[in-house]
Amino acid sequence: MGIRLSMIRKLRKAHARKRTSVAQRGRGDDGHDAIESTRERILSSAARLFAENGFEGSSMPAIAKASGITAGAIYKHFKSKGELLLEVVKRSFESTPLFMQNSxxxxxxxxxxxxxxxxxxxLKLVRQLSIEVHSAASRDSDVRRLLALSDEAAMQYISDAIALAQREGKLDPKLKPEFAARLFCVFVMGLLHMDTLLPGLIGDKSWRDFVRERVAKLIGVG
Known part of the structure; x- marks a missing residue:
């Protein structure tokens, strides 16, 4: 599917939310959609601030201010900063190419x-949030639990894909699906640090193609 298609989908969703919000303000509905709009603003602001300042450096009042609401009003939507981070994490994982391919x-x-x-x-924001999630997981048990579940789901997805290819005679039957899946995830974890380690290679076509070729070799594709 590729990154371009995922970005198109995001733009379409954003446009649809904007049109819906405008239409509903004109109808004067019961306020449910206005609540959803506020929630979306909170999540968007929180994602940006968590990525820029980290979990510890992003206060609920600062997130509320960036969302255009009062400090007290943010607690009508999220009970705590930890709960808010969990939702931001969930959305960031669901927006990644791997999870978008699941369906x-x-x-x-x-x-x-x-x-x-x-x-x-x-995918800069996704990379930043993913790194912050791992940092927050060392201090927050709820974040740690969500991260463990997400990692397990990702590795199971990859392991199942490899096992299926083996049954179809497309991959070496001696390859251990579980090990290959874990190695793939470790490889991706390294790419999440590109903004710090290899900023000059972000968006570089030759590097992108090299990564694609190496991963193909890693799991025996092609």
Missing amino acids: AGATTTALPRLASAYTEPE
Whole structure:
């Protein structure tokens, strides 16, 4: 599917939310949609501030101010900063190429493309949030639990794809699906640090192609 398609989907969703919000203000409905609009603003502001300042450096009053609401009003939507981070984390994971591919079914040929997508400029926020999640997980048990579940789901998805390819005779039957899945995730975790380690290679086509080729070799595709 690729990063461009995912960005198009995001833009379409944002446009649809904007049109819906405008229409509903004109209808004067019961306020439910206004609440959803406020929640979206909170989540968007929180994601940006968590990525820029970290979990500890982002206060609820600061997130509320960035969302255009009062400090007290933010607690009508989220009981705590930890709960807010959990929702931001959930949304960030669901927006990644790997999870967006889930509905299309597991295919080993898609994995190299998915990994290389993390080298694109458009995924900067996802990379930043993913790093912050791992940092916050060392201090917050709820975040740690969500991260463990997300990692387990990702590795199971990849392992199932590899096992299926083996049954179809497309991959080496001696390859251990669980090990290959874990190695793939470790590889992706390294790419999440590109903004710090390799900022000059973000968006570089040659680097993206190299990553894709290496991951293909890693799991024996092609």
